[in-house]
Amino acid sequence: MxxxxxxxxxxxxxxxxxxxxxxxxxxxxxxxxxxxxxxxxxxxxxxxxxxxxxxxxxxxxxxxxxxAPAPTAEELAARAAAEERRKQQAAQMEQDRLLLKRFSHPDQAVRAMHRKIQELEGLIALKRGNISVLTSQLDNEQRRAAEMERAGRSIPEATLKKIYRLEGQVRDIEREIAAQRQEIDAVAKRFISDIERLEDITGSERTLPLDDSDASHSQ
Known part of the structure; x- marks a missing residue:
């Protein structure tokens, strides 16, 4: 078949x-x-x-x-620069969006800055009060130690340790106050930058002073 x-x-x-x-x-x-x-x-x-x-x-x-021809080094650099600008613009747009969620007018940011600085200043005032108490105790201990020395007596080890401890506590709080002063400066710079940006993107100028000393009149 x-x-x-x-x-x-x-x-x-x-x-x-x-x-x-x-x-x-x-x-x-x-x-x-x-x-x-x-x-x-x-x-x-x-x-x-x-x-x-x-x-x-x-x-x-x-x-x-x-x-197409391979891009030159200059073209690659131009592309990289353009991409970096695009990323920066996108990041700025996102920052602006978040900023406008917090504040709709520059004056709102000014008030928020005043409140934050006053809060930090209040903490510093408390720490200075603690220093006053510690300094008073330290003066008493040092006075007692001086009296013992004048009387020809040896200063007890417990008294010396207390003096050293009080001195250390005062130094620690002073360092904390210095750090908070730096924080206040950083907070003010951040807020001022935000306030200036808000003026740009909202087209509105602040009417409140930046100086915290006048904050009580702007609340």
Whole structure:
């Protein structure tokens, strides 16, 4: 019994192979400019020439694809700078959005700054009160120690330890006050920056003074 084979599948395979072969031939031709500026058509392309850009052409000379030149160092730097500007602009927009959620007018930020500074100043005042108490105790202990020395008596170890402890506590609180003074300066700078930005993005100018000494009149 003879098997009959239809020609359609065979033709389809041959056609497909022909198309693949044609595409391979077309994709294997390149047109580029060499290092001397001359136009070259070849089935291969040097690595150096790819950086200058080239075209993939068919055997009939039709351009199949155009490959752009590799960007120069200056172009890459310009792209990086543009991307950095875009990121900065996006970050600024997000900061502005969050700032406007907190304050709708520069005066609101001024009042908030005054409240925060007054709060920190209040903590400093409490610490200065603690220093006054400790200093009073220290004066008493030092006076007693001096009286013992004048009387020719040795100062008890417990008294000396107490004097050293009180002196250390005073120094610690003074360092805390100095740190809070720096914090007040940092808070003021941040708020002033926010206030100036609010004036820019809202188009409204503050009407309240930045000086905290006048804050009681602006509440």
């Amino acid at each position: 003879q098997h009959r084979f239809t020609k359609a599948p065979v033709l389809a395979v041959l056609i497909a192979m022909g198309l693949l072969t044609s595409a391979a031939v077309q994709a294997g031709m390149y047109r580029y400019t060499d290092e001397n500026g001359r136009l070259v058509i070849s089935n291969t392309i040097p690595q150096a020439a790819t950086k200058r850009g080239y075209e993939i052409i068919s055997d009939s000379g039709r351009v199949i694809e155009t490959i």
